[in-house]
Amino acid sequence: MKLIRALDANINRSSEGLRVLEDMARFRFDHARISADLRGVRHKIRDLFKDRQSLLLASRQADRDVGTVTSAESMSDTRTDEKDIVLSNFRRVQEALRSIEEHLKAIGEHKDGKYVETLRFDTYSLERRCLRLFAKSFPSGIYGILGEKFSLGRTNVEVARAMVDAGIDILQYREKVKDKSFKEMLNECEQIRKITADANVPFIINDHVAIALMVGADGVQQGQDDLPIPEVKKLCPEMMVGCSTHSPAQAKKAVEDGADYIGVGPIYTTQTKEDVCNAVGLSYLEHVVATHDIPFVAIGGIKRHNLAEVAAKGAKTICLVTEIIGADNIEKRIKEIKDIIGDV
Ligand SMILES: Cc1ncc(COP(=O)(O)OP(=O)(O)O)c(N)n1
Numbered sequence: 139m140k141l142i143r144a145l146d147a148n149i150n151r152s153s154e155g156l157r158v159l160e161d162m163a164r165f166r167f168d169h170a171r172i173s174a175d176l177r178g179v180r181h182k183i184r185d186l187f188k189d190r191q192s193l194l195l196a197s198r199q200a201d202r203d204v205g206t207v208t209s210a211e212s213m214s215d216t217r218t219d220e221k222d223i224v225l226s227n228f229r230r231v232q233e234a235l236r237s238i239e240e241h242l243k244a245i246g247e248h249k250d251g252k253y254v255e256t257l258r259f260d261t262y263s264l265e266r267r268c269l270r271l272f273a274k275s276f277p278s279g280i281y282g283i284l285g286e287k288f289s290l291g292r293t294n295v296e297v298a299r300a301m302v303d304a305g306i307d308i309l310q311y312r313e314k315v316k317d318k319s320f321k322e323m324l325n326e327c328e329q330i331r332k333i334t335a336d337a338n339v340p341f342i343i344n345d346h347v348a349i350a351l352m353v354g355a356d357g358v359q360q361g362q363d364d365l366p367i368p369e370v371k372k373l374c375p376e377m378m379v380g381c382s383t384h385s386p387a388q389a390k391k392a393v394e395d396g397a398d399y400i401g402v403g404p405i406y407t408t409q410t411k412e413d414v415c416n417a418v419g420l421s422y423l424e425h426v427v428a429t430h431d432i433p434f435v436a437i438g439g440i441k442r443h444n445l446a447e448v449a450a451k452g453a454k455t456i457c458l459v460t461e462i463i464g465a466d467n468i469e470k471r472i473k474e475i476k477d478i479i480g481d482v
């Protein structure tokens with residue numbers, strides 16, 4: 139009976155820890171899949187013991203538990219940091235599962251013990267996935283991209299100022315004008331870095347890793363024909379590295395290579411990018427939503443009239459290039475876009 143009590147205590151301990159983690163993934167990070175996977179582990183433990191409920195209940199003697207005082211005292215700790223909460227709850231779950239394993243073996247239930255061991259291993263990979271959510275939090279909302287060719291005669295710096303004032307969530311410098319020198323681009327990026335840093339808006343540089351390093355950007359965007367992601371990660375360990383992808387195989391590779399986020403598109407036909415591939419459609423977006431945890435930004439041909447369907451498919455960060463920088467009134471346009479996203 140004493141071994142059953144230990145099992146009962148640790149089943150409850152693991153369930154409680156998993157519940158905290160599920161809520162963290164769901165409410166803090168808005169991450170349905172990680173939350174569902176954590177719930178899956180909790181249900182598997184519950185199901186494993188569902189035929190032994192009365193035995194477990196009969197063994198329960200909380201008032202005689204010599205560990206109660208210690209547990210009650212440990213509740214008064216001063217943990218406030220969210221990452222600490224996640225780490226300590228994973229520890230709690232893993233220790234509880236380990237104890238369940240050992241106690242199952244001690245009562246001769248070796249097969250069930252092995253099964254709980256596989257659940258414990260699942261929690262290690264879930265822990266890595268959860269910690270990645272803290273590593274670099276990728277903003278949700280509107281991802282803006284600069285480019286003077288489409289800016290109705292306004293400079294990149296003027297457009298950046300207008301976008302930041304209107305509440306853009308993340309901004310990329312993507313300058314493809316052929317006669318602009320490296321020095322001119324660097325000068326613009328220095329000014330935009332200041333504007334974005336003051337407003338706490340993440341600033342990403344497309345293509346030019348050197349400029350990103352020189353201005354202290356928050357990230358760099360690399361396409362399929364640009365530098366390999368692992369090399370860029372080595373050069374810029376502190377930066378978010380975004381990888382543009384157009385197919386499930388490219389998304390898988392970007393994740394394996396350690397990209398911090400991926401571009402998913404072009405969802406619709408676009409004239410904004412010269413060497414663009416065919417539109418990938420909503421099906422590729424659906425694939426990424428269903429298969430990957432990595433943050434992503436939907437891009438390509440997204441306008442006010444089709445924005446709601448992109449958001450409804452689960453895109454949390456959405457890029458509109460010409461729809462924003464080609465607008466007469468950028469502030470008004472960003473407000474309209476925000477209203478559409480807010481309604482989905
Ligand atoms: C967020 C985002 N996604 C995709 C791209 C396209 O990048 P790339 O394939 O490198 O093409 P260019 O932008 O360099 O023409 C992007 N820039 N941003």
Ligand SMILES: Cc1ncsc1CCOP(=O)(O)O
Pocket residue numbers: 403404407408409410411414437438439440457458459460461
């Ligand atoms: C840079 C880029 N990469 C894929 S589509 C695209 C351009 C999207 O521009 P728009 O939003 O104007 O169609």
Ligand SMILES: [Mg+2]
Pocket residue numbers: 344345359360361364
């Ligand atoms: Mg590029």
